[in-house]
Amino acid sequence: AQTVTQSQPEMSVQEAETxxxxxxxxxxxxxxxxFWYKQPPSRQMILVIRQEAYKQQNxxxxxxxxxxxxxxxSFSLKISDSQLGDTAMYFCAFVPTSGSRxxxxxxxxxxxxx
Amino acid sequence: GAGVSQSxxxxxxxKGKDVELRxxxxxxxxxxxxxxxRLGQGLEFLIYFQGNSAPDKSGLPSDRFSAERTGESVSTLxxxxxxxxxxxxxxxxxxxxxxxxxxxxxxxxxxxxx
Numbered sequence: 001a002q003t004v005t006q007s008q009p010e011m012s013v014q015e016a017e018t019x020x021x022x023x024x025x026x027x028x029x030x031x032x033x034x035f036w037y038k039q040p041p042s043r044q045m046i047l048v049i050r051q052e053a054y055k056q057q058n059x060x061x062x063x064x065x066x067x068x069x070x071x072x073x074s075f076s077l078k079i080s081d082s083q084l085g086d087t088a089m090y091f092c093a094f095v096p097t098s099g100s101r102x103x104x105x106x107x108x109x110x111x112x113x114x
Numbered sequence: 115g116a117g118v119s120q121s122x123x124x125x126x127x128x129k130g131k132d133v134e135l136r137x138x139x140x141x142x143x144x145x146x147x148x149x150x151x152r153l154g155q156g157l158e159f160l161i162y163f164q165g166n167s168a169p170d171k172s173g174l175p176s177d178r179f180s181a182e183r184t185g186e187s188v189s190t191l192x193x194x195x196x197x198x199x200x201x202x203x204x205x206x207x208x209x210x211x212x213x214x215x216x217x218x219x220x221x222x223x224x225x226x227x228x
Contacts, residue, residue: 004156033215043203045157045219091156095215100145100164101173102217104156 002027004094006105013082014113020067021077021108023092031097034068034075039107040088048090051075082112116140118220120206126226127196135191135223139208146189147207147217148181157205163189196227 003026013019025034036048051059051068058066063083067076079086092105119138127133139146144165149157159173163183174180178196183189193200203224207217 035216037219043205043222043224045205045207047216047218050216097215100162100215101147101159101170102149102157103159106156107154 002029002094002096002103004092004103004105006090006092006108008108009106010109010111012111012113013079015082015084017082018078018080019082019110021079021090021092021110023075023077023105025073025075025092025094025103027073027094027096029096029098033095033097034066035093035095035102036064036066036075036077037091037093037104038086038088039091045091049077079110084112084114086110087112118206118208118218120204120220120223122223123221124224124226126228129198129227130195132192132194133196133225135193135204135225137189137191137206137208137220139187139189139206140218142186143208143210143218144186145209145217146183147209148189148191149205149207150175151203151205151222153202160191160204193225196225198227201225201227 005024032053034051038046049061063080089107091107093102121136147162148160161181163169178194181191203222205222206220209217
């Protein structure tokens, strides 16, 4: 069984600054995908970024990047130049290539302050 | 194109009543998933459908929960004899095929059992 842990229930950051959200996971699988999803108050889950475990290069999408440490089973999300619209709940999620269901962490509520 | 849609957006029901929640996946998506999200928590997998294969029902919490899908289109999640602990947001997601791993979510149905 896989588990995903997000140890920061809440975080806040000033607009334009950088913030890092933590995620660790536990699995015996060797091939898998990791995701960060954003859930604003509208409830809509939005895919932010994805990382394939077999790739050593960290994924980047504009202001969003990850620090993927496979040996440590760590997958943190860095948001640069934070914007007010980044305020949301952020979920880390895991899926093995042998399966299909996503396993989610408990989430981190991020607030960007003006 | 259109995203995943769910109806109703909100549902309030009395304890003991049955409810039906509907999900329309993205056209052409063969895989469909249901998740439950309790207040302030992450998403729990309930069930997934892949084409005409037998669904994976391993996440359903009790025999009061059931789901159907017609071909590769609409799905309904039915909760019989609702209990207060069933109160949650029920999210539906679809993907082109299970191996694509990226799931696209609907806006969810907020169920409140009084």
